[in-house]
Amino acid sequence: MTTPFAKVTHVILDLDGTLINTEQLVDEVVSAVLHKRGDFTASRVRKAMEHVRGMRPGDGTRAVMDLLEITDVSVDALLAETSALLDARWGEVSMMPGARRLLDHLHVHGVKTALATSTPAAFLAKKMLSHDGWVERLSVVATGDEVENGKPKPDIFLLAAERLGVDPRTCVVLEDTPLGVKAAKAAGAFAIAIPSIHDDFAAYEDAGADQTIRSLYDLDLSLWGLPPFRDRVDVALAAPSDTKADGNDGVSDAFVESVLPLRPAVRLGGPVVRGFGRGSKTLGIPTANLDVAPIKKESDALAPGIYFGWAGLRGNANDANDSRGDGEAPIENVIAPMVMSIGWNPFFDNATKTVEPWLLRDFGKDGDFYGRELRLAVLGYVRPEADFASLEALVERIHRDADVARGALAMERFEGGKEDPYLKFVD
Ligand code: ADP
Ligand code: RBF
Ligand code: MG
Numbered sequence: 001m002t003t004p005f006a007k008v009t010h011v012i013l014d015l016d017g018t019l020i021n022t023e024q025l026v027d028e029v030v031s032a033v034l035h036k037r038g039d040f041t042a043s044r045v046r047k048a049m050e051h052v053r054g055m056r057p058g059d060g061t062r063a064v065m066d067l068l069e070i071t072d073v074s075v076d077a078l079l080a081e082t083s084a085l086l087d088a089r090w091g092e093v094s095m096m097p098g099a100r101r102l103l104d105h106l107h108v109h110g111v112k113t114a115l116a117t118s119t120p121a122a123f124l125a126k127k128m129l130s131h132d133g134w135v136e137r138l139s140v141v142a143t144g145d146e147v148e149n150g151k152p153k154p155d156i157f158l159l160a161a162e163r164l165g166v167d168p169r170t171c172v173v174l175e176d177t178p179l180g181v182k183a184a185k186a187a188g189a190f191a192i193a194i195p196s197i198h199d200d201f202a203a204y205e206d207a208g209a210d211q212t213i214r215s216l217y218d219l220d221l222s223l224w225g226l227p228p229f230r231d232r233v234d235v236a237l238a239a240p241s242d243t244k245a246d247g248n249d250g251v252s253d254a255f256v257e258s259v260l261p262l263r264p265a266v267r268l269g270g271p272v273v274r275g276f277g278r279g280s281k282t283l284g285i286p287t288a289n290l291d292v293a294p295i296k297k298e299s300d301a302l303a304p305g306i307y308f309g310w311a312g313l314r315g316n317a318n319d320a321n322d323s324r325g326d327g328e329a330p331i332e333n334v335i336a337p338m339v340m341s342i343g344w345n346p347f348f349d350n351a352t353k354t355v356e357p358w359l360l361r362d363f364g365k366d367g368d369f370y371g372r373e374l375r376l377a378v379l380g381y382v383r384p385e386a387d388f389a390s391l392e393a394l395v396e397r398i399h400r401d402a403d404v405a406r407g408a409l410a411m412e413r414f415e416g417g418k419e420d421p422y423l424k425f426v427d
Contacts, residue, residue, distance in 0.1 A: 004222065004223050004224065004225055005190070005210055005211060005223050005224060006172070006190055006210075006224060006225065007224070007225030008170050008171055008172045008190060008224050008225060008226065009111075009112075009166065009170045009171075009225075009226075010111070010112050010113070010114070010161070010164050010166050010170055010171045010172075011106060011111055011112075011113045011114075011171065011172055011173075011174065011226070012113070012114045012115075012116050012157060012160045012161070012164075012171050012172070012173045012174070012184070012189065013113060013114065013115055013116065013138075013173075013174050014054075014116060014117065014173070014174060014175045014176060014177070014180050015115055015117035015119060015124075015127075016117065016118070016119065016176075017053070017054075017096070017176035017177065017196040018096065018099075018174050018175060018176045018194060019095060019096055019099045019103075019115075020093050020094070020095055020096060020099070020127075020131075021093055021094050021095065021096050021300060022090075022093050022127070023053070023176075023196045024300075025086070025089060025090075025092060025093060026086065027046075027049060029082055029085045029086050029089070030049060030064075030082050031045045031046070031049060033078065033081055033082050033085070034048075034049075034064065034068060034070070037068070037070045037072065037073065037078075038068060038069075038070060040068060044068070045068070048064045048067040048068055049064060050197050050200075051063065051064075051067060052064055052067075052179075053176075053177040053178075053179065053196065053197065054118060054151050054152075054175070054176075054177030054178070054179035054180040054183075055118060055150055055151060055179060056118040056119075056120070056144040056145075056150040056151075057079055057082075057083070057118070057119070057120070057123065057144075058075065058079055059118075059150045061075050061078050061079045061082070062075045065078065083123070087126050090126055090127045090128075090129065090130065091129070091130040093127070093130070094297070094300065094301065095131075096215075096216060096303075097215055097216060097217060097300075097301060097302055097303035098215055098216025098217045098219070098303060099216055100134075101216070101229070101231070102216055102219065103134055103137065103138075105221075105227070105229055107137050109226075109227040111226060111227065112139040112164055112166075113138045113139050113140075114138065114139060114140045114141070114142060114160035114161070114163060114164050114171075115135065115138050115140070115141045115142065115160075116142045116156045116157050116159070116160040116173070117141075117142070117143055117144060117156075118144040118150055118151055118156065119143060119144055120143055120144045120145035121143040121145055121146070122145070124141075124143055139164060140160065140163035140164055142156055142159040142160040142163060144156065146159060147159055151177070151179045151180050151182070151183035152179040152180075152182035152183045152186065152207075153183060153186065154168075154183050154184075154186035154187035154188075155183075156183065157171075157173060157183055157184050157186075157187035157189055158187050161187065161189070167188075168187045168188040168189045169188050169189065171189045171190070172189065172190040172191070172192060172210075172224050172226075173187075173189045173190065173191045173192070174192050174194060174216075174219075175191055175192070175193055175194070175209075176193070176194050176195060176196040177196065177197075178193075178197075178203040178204055178206070178207040179207070181193050181204055181207035181208060181209045182207045182208065185207070185208035185209075190210045190224070191207075191208065191209050191210055192209065192210065192211045192212075192213060192219070193207070193209035193211070193212040193213070194212075194213055194214070194215060194216060194219075195212065195214075198304070198344060199344075199349075211223070213384070214303065214304065214305065214384035214385065215303030215304065215305065215384065216303070217260055217303050217305065217381050217384075218384055231260065231261065232258040232259065232260050233258060233259055233260075233261055233380075233408075233411075233413070234256050234257070234258050235256065235257055235258065235259055235404055235407040235408045235411065236255065236256055236407060237254075237255050237256065237257065237400075237403050237404065237407055238403065238406075238407065257382070257400075257404050259308070259380040259381060259382050259404065259408050260380060260381040261379065261380045261413070261414075262302075262307075262378060262379060262380055262381060265309065265377050265378060265379050265417060265420070266298060266301050266302055266377075266378040267298065267375070267376065267377055267378070267420075267422050268290070268295045268298035268299060268355070268375075268376055268378070269290070269295070269312075269373065269374055269375030269376055269422075270290045270291055270294055270295060270373065270374065271290075271291070271371055271372065271373055271374070272288045272289065272290065272369040272370050272371065272372055272373075272374050273289050273290065273291045273370070274289065274370065275287065275289035275354060275356060276348075276350070276354075278348070279356070279358075282391070283391070283394070283395050283398065284395065285358055285395065285398055285399075286358065286367070287340075287341065287356035287357060287358050288313075288356065288357055288358075288359065288369050288374055289354055289355065289356045290355045290356070290374065290376075292352070292353050292354070292355055295355070299342060299353070299355050302342055302378065302381075303342075303381070303384075304342055304343030304344065304353070304384070304385050305341075305342060305343065305381055305382070305383060305384045305385055306339065306340070306341055306342075306381070306382040306383050306384075306385070306401050307339070307340050307341075307342065307378045307379075307380065307381055307382060308337070308338065308339050308340070308378075308379060308380050308382060308401075308404065308405035308408050308409060308414075309337075309338060309340070309376055309377045309378040309379040309380070309409075309417060310335060310336070310337060310338065310376070310377045310379070310409070310417050310418040310420065310423055311335065311336050311337070311338040311357055311359050311374060311375070311376050311377075311423070312333065312334070312335050312374070312375040312376075312377075312422070312423030312424060312425065313333065313334050313335075313336070313359070313369060313372060313373075313374050313375075314333055314372050314373040314374075314375075314425045315330060315331040315332045315333045315334070315372075315425075316330055316331045316372070317330040317331070317332065317333075331366050333424070333425050334361075335418050335423050335424070336359045336360060336361040337359075337360045337361070337405060337406060337409045337418075338357040338358060338359050338360060338376065338405070339357065339358050339360060339382075339398075339401050339402045339404075339405035340355065340356060340357035340358065340376065340378070341354070341355075341356050341385065342354070342355050342356075343385040344385070345385065346385050346386060346387040347386075347387050347388055347391075347394050357374070357376060358398070358402065360402055360405065360406060373425070375422055375423050375425075377417050377418075377420045377422060377423055379408075379409075379414050379417050380408055380414065382401055382404050382405070383401070
């Protein structure tokens with residue numbers, strides 16, 4: 001058993017980047033506006049924007065202008081320009097993976113919740129127009145315009161706790177930015193960081209985070225004395241793939257692992273593209289990479305991490321352009337179990353996000369998928385992406401993920417997923 005970090009009674013939630021996925025849209029819109037104001041490198045603009053993540057819109061605009069030394073326009077004018085562009089696009093914003101599950105869970109268990117957002121009330125209404133009323137289910141709301149000082153000052157969390165009618169020391173704050181974590185700690189609350197800046201976890205530790213997790217899927221409420229989630233499912237492993245007796249390699253030797261079913265299943269697909277050419281060569285584990293751009297919305301619905309499900313791979317029976325010699329039997333459509341990775345591969349520190357399933361079947365001479373259409377029905381989440389001390393440890397963990405996937409997909413509740421019509425190429 002893990003000992004709890006603390007016993008809290010109330011949960012305070014940040015909005016942008018924690019509950020709703022606004023960060024990429026804001027980055028895109030604001031950086032385009034900033035680039036029009038001077039000859040900045042992309043990395044300088046990105047750094048400036050990361051520096052102000054979590055601030056109120058006015059505070060952030062002013063701070064970015066200072067950092068980039070933009071003087072030919074007023075803060076208000078620049079803010080008006082970005083706000084108008086953003087207001088036209090808030091409808092594109094989805095909830096963060098795991099946010100709906102968390103809010104439903106806290107609601108069902110009667111845990112009192114506060115929203116503590118830097119967004120001013122007037123912006124909040126516009127931002128939430130396309131959402132279906134979950135804000136109303138929160139106990140209290142505190143907005144950026146209601147306080148004297150924005151994050152990293154504690155005001156917004158002090159106000160949220162006051163409206164909840166409790167001491168901030170009985171609250172845990174969920175935050176995606178270092179400035180938000182700082183503000184929560186300054187208010188005396190506990191702070192869980194769920195970083196939206198994925199390449200700088202140290203910034204969250206420096207800010208004083210009590211715990212850092214990679215996504216809301218990994219939130220363990222029992223560590224905080226709150227009612228735990230009960231929706232994970234145990235998967236029994238046939239045998240540990242780690243045959244070394246002691247588990248001193250950072251990879252657990254347990255015979256059971258729990259997975260989080262995704263409801264509903266996430267469907268995504270496209271033609272198989274070339275990846276970094278590393279899977280087979282470096283790891284001995286081939287992964288069929290999908291182009292992320294056309295499936296951005298679907299892949300963003302999943303937190304970076306490791307998943308399992310079923311894959312449908314289109315054959316070439318109907319392919320008039322089949323360039324192989326006459327008389328060769330056509331390759332049939334197949335449905336196979338799969339285990340996949342989504343994210344930035346911390347071990348390799350990739351600059352771009354990949355979506356890459358390993359199909360758990362030996363394809364032999366038919367193992368060239370490039371250009372063929374691959375469809376995935378993702379049924380469950382296994383674990384977050386991790387870094388490893390050695391390549392061997394990474395490879396061992398991926399084989400264990402495959403064992404977990406095979407075990408889960410043999411269970412009645414996941415087995416039927418292979419009948420998903422999406423995976424059958426009927427046309
Ligand atoms: P890349 O970096 O281009 O993705 P990999 O070394 O990861 O290359 O190998 C992936 C390729 O190997 C796939 O695109 C596919 O053509 C082939 N392949 C063969 N068997 C499998 C399998 N079981 N699962 C995934 N890909 C496979
Ligand atoms: N890469 C990581 O850096 N960390 C991981 O925890 C990780 N887990 C993976 C799990 C599975 C099931 C698969 C198929 C891949 C995983 N990878 C991980 C990605 C691996 O590094 C990648 O497939 C290779 O770099 C080839 O692109
Ligand atoms: Mg690959």
